[in-house]
Amino acid sequence: MNRFALLSLYRSLTRHKLYAALNIGGLAIGIAVFIVLGLYVRFETSYDRWVPDHENLYMVQGDWNLPGSPFDGMTPQTPTALLEILRETDPDLEGTKIMPAYGTVIQGGVGTAEDIAPVDPGFLDFFRLELASGSRDALKSPQNAVLTQSAAERYFPSGDAIGQTITISRDDGPTNYTVGAILRDLPENTHLDFTMLVPFEQPTTPEDIAEQRNLGALSAYTYVRLDTPAERRAFLDAMPAIIEQNGADLGTDPQDILSYIVEPIADFHLGISDTLPQTVATLGIVGLVTLLIALTNYVNLATARSGLRAREVAMRKVLGADRGKVMRQFMGEAILTVAIAALLGLILAELGLPFVNAAGGLSLDIPYALVVPALVVLSIVAGVLAGFYPAMVVSRFQPAAVLASSRSPGGGKGGARVREALVVFQFGLSIAFMIGTAVMMAQTSYVRNADLGFEREGLLVMSTFNDSGLDSAARGTLMARFREIPQVTSVTSATMAVGGSGSNTGENVQLPGVPGPGPSVRKIDVGEKFFETYGIETLAGRVFSPEFGRDDATETEDEGNFNIVINRNAVPVMGFESPEDAIGKVVGGGRPRTIVGVVDNVRYTSARAEIGPTFYVYKSELPDFAIATLKFTGDPRPVKEAVRAAWQESAGPLPLGMETSDERLEMFYQDDERTARLFAIGAGLAVLIGVVGLWGLASFNTARRTKEIGIRKSLGASASDIVKLLVGQFLRPVIIANLIAWPLAYYAMRTWLAGFDDRIALSPVFFIGASVIAILVAVLTVLGQSLRASRTAPAWALRHD
Structure with a gap:
């Protein structure tokens, strides 16, 4: 670009400051979102690539x-x-x-x-x-x-x-x-x-x-x-x-x-994760789509504004410029505009990164040696892609027709249709984002408050209870000390605890009359009052009790001939029609075990993990890899202090690990909540870009229709008629945008929810609610322009050029 072209761009930007701010600002926000989410994707996909060879x-x-x-x-x-x-x-x-x-x-x-x-x-x-x-x-x-x-x-x-x-x-x-x-x-x-x-x-x-x-x-x-x-x-x-x-x-x-x-x-x-690839892909798509919305917004506003420079283009053509020169000038201006927006986007990304890190629990930083060259390439590629259509529209103007006209051309019906299609595309993606955000937030809230099959309130888990430095005598002493704490109502031990600590073992359970080793079922060794401490519901039969000698498998596990309790999901796996039907049945073949009770399913870990068939074995002596769990009432702080004092007395220098059930479950919520927060940030900014673009387009179109409004009012149209006309013009593409948003959001959210074993229903409320919000946002966005235009005096409007 020569200095005259740069001067022309400068004048265009300064003469129409509002549109320049909307164009560059929208692009800058899109590029900032793209940079931040791109850094997250780069970090997650770069694991161990630093290792030589x-x-x-x-x-x-x-x-x-x-x-x-x-x-x-x-x-x-x-x-x-x-x-x-x-x-x-x-x-x-x-x-x-x-x-x-x-x-x-x-x-x-x-x-x-x-x-x-x-x-x-x-x-x-x-x-x-x-x-x-x-x-x-x-x-x-x-x-x-x-x-x-x-x-x-x-x-x-x-x-x-x-x-x-x-x-x-x-x-x-x-x-x-x-x-x-x-x-x-x-x-x-x-x-x-x-x-x-x-x-x-x-x-x-x-x-x-x-x-x-x-x-x-x-x-x-x-x-x-x-x-x-x-x-x-x-x-x-x-x-x-x-x-x-x-x-x-x-x-x-x-x-x-x-x-x-x-x-x-x-x-x-x-x-290793079923969810992380999906999370990385989702946030990467959010970054790309946000950038795409910003570029679409730029094309829309640039195309709408192209008519304002029609006489400039006409004069350049009269003075000898051909269509190719005009296109190169406008595409060069687009590249330069995107470059300015990229610089501003980089600044916004640097300023916003600490907040994103805090919201997402991340530690991202900007590698300028990589990001700056990438932004240069982005400026060129995005500038060419975003500037091609406006440049093509402007370069087609005929000098004679433009100079003879009393008003600047606006692209006619074809240009209006293109702008409407871009609004449909832009708001379709924005509505899909809103639906996705609502579903993610609802699912994460549901998971945090869902019934896990046990009473999570007032549980304290001793995660270091199976430390190899503790012998059986020390463990027994600790259990006795824990029971003496005033607020503690029950103490138990098991090879599984809320949060997933302990051992993860399973056994094939041979079924009577069925050939083969039988299904593989998770096995959990439990101590006294395990089900009472966790508050697990009994569906049929009974749970373990010291009153029944065959309940205790401490000495007889290798030979069998002891009682077990199974969970709800083990009932059909073991071939029983109902929990009541399982009571009294013997399984295990050469190691017979009698089912004396069926309890509800318990979710010890993530809502994404399937609850498998499980059987429980009671051992009066502490089982290997046992984790102790305390049931307490009231404030957990004095309980933790009493536990710490007992630990220091019996375990000496061994480190103490203890967490409430909510603290242990927190780690299973963090990844999905981080994804939801990052998705919401990207989606919110994408919607903001769409709103800014719609406001700018409404402002431009309202200004171009000033004379039309004056004529309509002269012929008897009321202010409300004018408002309905202008609002309806922009409401129609927003309503049509749902045809893009609903199927896209349905497929994406159904795929995301499929990763959870316990999940919400994909209710129509999410879709209708997002559409209503989008329509209200669109109405409020253009309403101010429409009201101002409706109050315009006809005499002034008819003289307006």
């Missing part, structure tokens, strides 16, 4: 074929000794493994919970993690530990941690380690979650070796390096034989139950 690093995952079981499907956890089993077939296989991270650091007699993960000696080399100091071979010595920089600064703030001693407690009690290396803190976008690494302890007894080789005992994450597609195919081809040779614990046909796949580590973060 990540393209050739794979995670081994098990695919379990257990229809109807809560354990059916993919799991990233594998047997502890899977890597060793694989190397028996391929000694040259490069791989590593890591165990779940948990544990305690004991310093000065005080225990602090840390993410401590046992790994094999080659872990640092496999992932090529960067060291701040120390030896890369540190993990090859069983007495060494590796700390991240942040952990080293916490425990050794006064100097170099290398060579220092640190006491770590995991499964086998406190052990002293020497700090052999300091690892640079990992980026946030990684699935590797630990603060300390210790060498994996090799099993020594035949029982431990057999347990670690059991393909059904899932406890580790296993990784392998496969450099070529041929290596990957060969690895997968060898899996069936490995499962056949080592799957005796799975039954006679282990290949029918289990298979192994490999997944690139960069895909694990999105692949």
